[in-house]
Amino acid sequence: MSDIIKLLPDHVANQIAAGEVVQRPASVVKELLENAIDAGASSIKLLVKDAGRTLIQVIDDGKGMSPTDARLSFERHATSKINAADDLFALSTKGFRGEALASIAAVAHVDLKTKPEDEEVGTQIEIEGSTIKNQEVCAAVKGTSIAVKNLFFNIPARRNFLKSDSVELRHVIDEFQRVALAHETIAFTLYHNDSELFNLPKTNKRQRIVGVFGPKTNEKLVPVSEETEIVNIDGFIIKPEFSKKTKGEQFFFVNDRFIKHPYLNHSVSAAFDGLLPDRARASYFIYLKVDPKTIDINIHPTKTEVKFEDEHAIYTLLRAAVKHSLGQFNIAPVLDFNRESNMDTPYAYKNKEAKPPKVEVDRHFNPFEEEQKVTTSGFKSAPSYEKKSAAGWENLYAGLDRKTDTSGFSHVEIEQEPETESLFIEHESKGFSESKETENDSANTYQIHSKYIVSAIKSGMMLIDQNRAHQRILYEEFLRNITVKESVSQQLLFPLRLDFSASEIEILKELKDSLENTGFALSMPEAGVLEVSGIPASIQESEVSIVLEQLLSDVEQEVPNAGFSQTDVLAKSMAKSMAVKTGEKLDERSREHLVNKLFACTEPTLSPFLKKTFITLTVEELDRKFNA
Incomplete structure (x- = not known):
């Protein structure tokens, strides 16, 4: 039997190792930033193009490397961080496996320039797929500059599995933030496509x-x-x-x-x-x-x-x-048995004796005198009031012996939960309600527990989940508005200014056109600030921040390229945020319109999240329940 086990070539082994370390551009960012920190850098600059597909470059002012170290840094299991196995249990540096640069060089074009402080010239190395193409002396400043270009150029399958630029950029920003938060004494800068996203000086x-x-x-x-x-x-x-x-x-x-x-x-x-x-x-x-x-x-x-x-x-x-x-910090309620500070004696009165207050009384004051007189003590008496006759006191009780006349009460109002305003405009055409059998003007729909809408149909009755039904209605409306680019927007008298992080602003920039097609009017006057001057007609001003935060959360959690477009995610998120909630009381007209608009949808039976919007009970099913 011939031997079947063989040693893998170095370039194949490096590509396999790269699969563990380099999963996406963000993995390269993490490894390069950590290497710069281990090099003792006080300032690190990260430049990214096309979310890392085209270029990832890290420039630091660390100690740099000699020509020999620069060459060895791309060999597998070559590291300056550990010398023996016991060192693994006393690590104080970031990278120690000695596989990062070798793995990156196996799947990209790498250009390295480095120079120690005590050297006059630096070293430049160019690598393509683990193969060193060039090594020469070059002019360089203290520190290291490493550029990773055309990531996964020799592994097309891995490159095809990368997500959209917006998704990959979010992962790059996440890794950058994690490193920057852990090292506040180092200055960090991040540029994407020549646009500055972060500029973080040394601080606390x-x-x-x-x-x-x-x-x-x-x-x-x-x-x-x-x-x-x-x-x-x-x-x-x-x-x-x-x-x-x-x-x-x-x-x-x-x-x-x-x-x-x-x-x-x-x-x-x-x-x-x-x-x-x-x-x-x-x-x-x-x-x-x-x-x-x-x-x-x-x-x-x-x-x-x-x-x-x-x-x-x-x-x-x-x-x-x-x-x-x-x-x-008084965030959580606590039991405090100490004395109240407002009960303490003020500092200015601490050593003073208490003195009883003097009360002066005008003993000659007579409230029954008609004219104001001057007393012998020199005080004026209080102004006298006209003496009222007490003869008519019986009139106060007149009529109490007769029965109370209740004819003045036309109706009695009982306090109840306020009903929400109409969800829909009045000129909607009637559809589903006209097909019902109505014998009088009484209500055709009823609400149960402020959650379900009950509607009578020819075969029995229908139970509609008001939240899911409204989600379906809004979802299709938003999809239609985004596609047709026709929406109703109400302008705000005073624009809203909302603060978001840099990564959230990048997401909103990508969604800006779609949001404007739904009725939003957005601008970004300065870094980290979103100004909203117009909102959709179906949303309240107080709900704008809630809707946008929910949208950002849904976009970040949505699995990219999973068969759903960005437009679909946006429509689902806004429909979920703006739909009438369970527990809200609806008036009769709102209930009717909700039913009508639901059955005017292309898919009325399911919500955008594939949940049932209604169920039906036939008369036969109700009869069986009573006769069981």
């Missing part, structure tokens, strides 16, 4: 968070701090009233390394128990410092998952620290 943790997520974030932050022998906890939590229904702003850093840890996330969520709105999630920026010997960070190729030696203790300490901050 709080200002770095504000620089990444916008100036409005500052008022939302509550500091957390705790020092123990096991772990040092530092960072910030977001006030409960600013929490979101997504887990976007949840950041854990262990020894300045971003990690994902569901167990610790549960610890923070447990501390917020009872404080968060319905279905909202806690947001936080937590920095943990532990002994490197007590964690294992080599359990995942991307090093975003770690294993703690004593997870339960860290869980307990973290929850206690967050609870303490919530109580200390």
Whole structure:
């Protein structure tokens, strides 16, 4: 039998290794930024073109590399971070596997320029698919500049699996933010297609968070701090009233390394128990410092998952620290038996004796005198009032012996929940309701528990879910408006100014045309600010921020290229946000119009999320229930 096991060629092995490390352009960004940090850089610049497909370039002012080090850095398992296996349990650097640059060079064109501070000239290396094409001396400044071009040029299948530029750019921004948040003492700059997205100077943790997520974030932050022998906890939590229904702003850093840890996330969520709105999630920026010997960070190729030696203790300490901050800054209700500060004696009166107040009384004042007189004490008496005759006091009780006349009451109004205004304009054509059998002018629809609409039909009765039905109506309207580009917009007297992060602004830029086709009038006068001067006719001004936040959440969570267009995601998100909710009371005309418009839809039986909008019960089914 012939041998069938063979050693793989180096270029094939590198491409396989690249599949573990380089999954998308954001993976390259992460590895290059971490290398720049390990090089001791104080300023790092990231340039990206076409979301990383065409170019990813990182320029730093670190220590640089000699010609030999520059050549060896592209070899597999070549690293300056560890020398022995024991070093894995005392890591203080980012990259240590020695596979990042080798994996990147295997699937891209790489151009490296580097120069140490004490050298007069630098080194330039050009690599294409693990093959070194050129190495020469060049003029360069202190530090390293590495450009990764045409990612996955030699693996077309992997390149075809990349998502749209907008999706890939969001992943690049996510990796950039994670690194920037963990290293506030380093200046970071991000450019995409020659447009500056971030410019973060050296600062402290709080200002770095504000620089990444916008100036409005500052008022939302509550500091957390705790020092123990096991772990040092530092960072910030977001006030409960600013929490979101997504887990976007949840950041854990262990020894300045971003990690994902569901167990610790549960610890923070447990501390917020009872404080968060319905279905909202806690947001936080937590920095943990532990002994490197007590964690294992080599359990995942991307090093975003770690294993703690004593997870339960860290869980307990973290929850206690967050609870303490919530109580200390009056975020959570607490029992305080200390005296009230407003009951204390003012400082200016602290050493003064209490004196009884002097009360002066005019003893000659006579309220029954008709004229005002001057008393002997020199005080004027109070003005006299005209004495009323007491003879007519019986008139106060006149008529009480007779029976109360109730003929003046035409009707009695009973207080009840206010009904919402009509959901639809009045000139809608009648459709479904005309086909019903109506013998009088009484209501044809009824509402049950402010959730279901009951309507009689020839064969029996119909139960309609008002929320799902309205979602279907709005969904088809938005799709039609976006496609036809005809929508009704109401202009605002005073434009709304809303603050968003840089990544959210990028998403809104992509959706701007579609949003304007639904009735929004948008502009972006400055970085991080969205100005809304017009809104769709079917939305209230107070709901604009809620609709846009829900839209951003849905776009970020939607699986890209899964058979749904951006227009479909937008229409679904807005329909979900603006549809009448369960618990809202509808008047008769709104119920009728909702039924009519539902059955005028192209697919009335299902909501945009493929849930039933109504069910029917025939007379025979009702009879069987009564005769069972």
